[in-house]
Amino acid sequence: MSATLAKGLNSFKEVIDAPIASFFSSCVHCGLCAEACLFYTETGDAQFTPIHKLEPLRRVWREEYTLLGKLGKLLGLSKPLTDAELTEWEPLVYDSCTLCGRCAMVCPVGNDLTYMIRKLREGMSSSGHAPEDLIGATTRSITIGSPMGIKWPAVLAQIKHVQAETGIEVPVERAGADYLVLMSSMEIINFPEYLSALSRIFKQAGVTWTLASDAFEATNSGIQIGASDLAREIVSRIVVAAERLKVKCVISPECGHAFTALRWEGPNLMGKPFGFEVKHILEVLDELHKAGKLKTKGKDKRPLTYHDPCQIARRGGVVEQPRRLLSEVAADFREMPDAGVMNWCCGGGGGVSANSRAEPLRLQVFKHKITQIEATGVQTLITACANCRIVMEEGLEHYHMNIEVIGLTELLAEYLVEDNAP
Amino acid sequence: MNHLHLLTFARGSALNWALMLCVAGIVLRLFEIFGLGRKTDLAKPRINSPGSGWHTIFSRSLPPQGMLKREPVTYIGGYVFHLGLLTAILFFAPHIELIRSMTRLGWPSLPSPLVDASVVASIIALGVLLAHRLNNPVKRLLSGLCDYLAWTATLLPLLTGYMAYHHLFIEYTLMLALHIFSVDLLLVLLPFTKLFHTFSVFISRWYNGDIFGRKGVAS
Ligand code: SF4
């Protein structure tokens, strides 16, 4: 057995805890989880059944942590996992799972399959079975500071651009601010509107905020690939900056997985609770709106629908906030079928969009989103995750659909009441 | 050994041994699960709701939005089978008598024809679910020898109980003995096959509800 395989098998063993053991013990092989997973529903291919993706972890659990499994191993009835088997499983674990959490909502015995797949990836990556693109993104995050290789000067350039456009100063390294604002690479490269919308909204709300030059990137490839040590390093940059600048709250941007990484995994990776709060931008905007600090005027007449990013709604608990905010600025808001916590994934979360090998499959499963959008009859789609946004833009273009995708923060800023607008 | 001896053995030593193995197996399996422990979640929960695990234990008994339509056979078959089996185990007068003799606990029974009907429904549901398992590509992929063993071990007590009640095919005492043997077998297999979900389902659903509940989502 190679050293990396041994390392991988060891991390499989390490990640198995009481919940995972109870999940494997309870599975009745009913197959219902497949019916919740868009990789199965859109392809009809049984290998995409969520519990099937977990077969390597199940085998380790059985052989290491159950009496019958141990006996079987002793008698030579079951064999340890091999590199060849893990290689075969790699596309199931990475290309066909966005960690969307839908299967975990339907399994009749309550298995949180998403939690398990996230853990399974720890063993896959340490045994050297992660997709090349994700390895590249994680390496860039560690060495350069961002999965897409963006450095601070690129952010500075965007700051200058936003300042020129809005006439509002974008604060950098301001100690004692209320909020530390993070962004995702995707926003920095593709959606500069986000930063300009935030500047205007925060100025109007009268809150103080700041960017940090050494912690501007919110996304965490370490989590997506399943390397907790690297994920910890990426999170720690944010923690160090937040503590240095003594902010009360860190705002996770319009990005789903970044929120999960920082809000739910962050303290566990660091081994201690945070001394500051972590909120998704939609939570902050909703609070400002409730406090009367975010006023809007007029409503968008276009029929609109909202795509719930999985990590923000189902795995994040932010469901009502976007609807309250939308009701302020949308005259004709329409819900998609299955909206809210049962929404269907865009198909690109959990590292899938960063994995070029998965692209054909991702585009195939995107058809489900199209069905959902078509049911509403709208031409404008609102969301709150830059990754969902780019994935949906690509998908819509691929299927020649003329539908515009807009970030919710940006939409709100369009209707913002400003005292001294430039 | 005549039929009566066989019956005495089935509901005497055999049942005792089966029960002991079953209880020991359950305790072992629970140790295997809880012995692994769980790290404290250091992320501040969105809402402090210690009840969310308990909530999911109940709420997960209902099909989530849109699922009944996607998989009617699994859901309806599953309900009919489980309810029929529970009715037969818990509300058939002779079963209550047996439990009373062993534990002094008792409760009112349901009329036998009603229990009989629920057993028939349960057997039919098991048949339909097996056919579905063999035909549905997902279920077929997930199924192994253990699944078919668990299916058989669950069917046998229902079938033999039905035949004993109706005095079908073979002599009543022998059929009753076979019925109790099949229950003995079921008890022994329970902790070591997927039938263990009878117990672990409460644990896994609780964890699911707790994980989602901390994030402010009712699962
Ligand atoms: S839905 Fe749950 S019980 Fe059914 S096969 Fe999937 S993991 Fe197992």
Ligand code: SF4
């Ligand atoms: S988390 Fe989502 S994508 Fe992954 S297996 Fe479950 S339903 Fe499928």
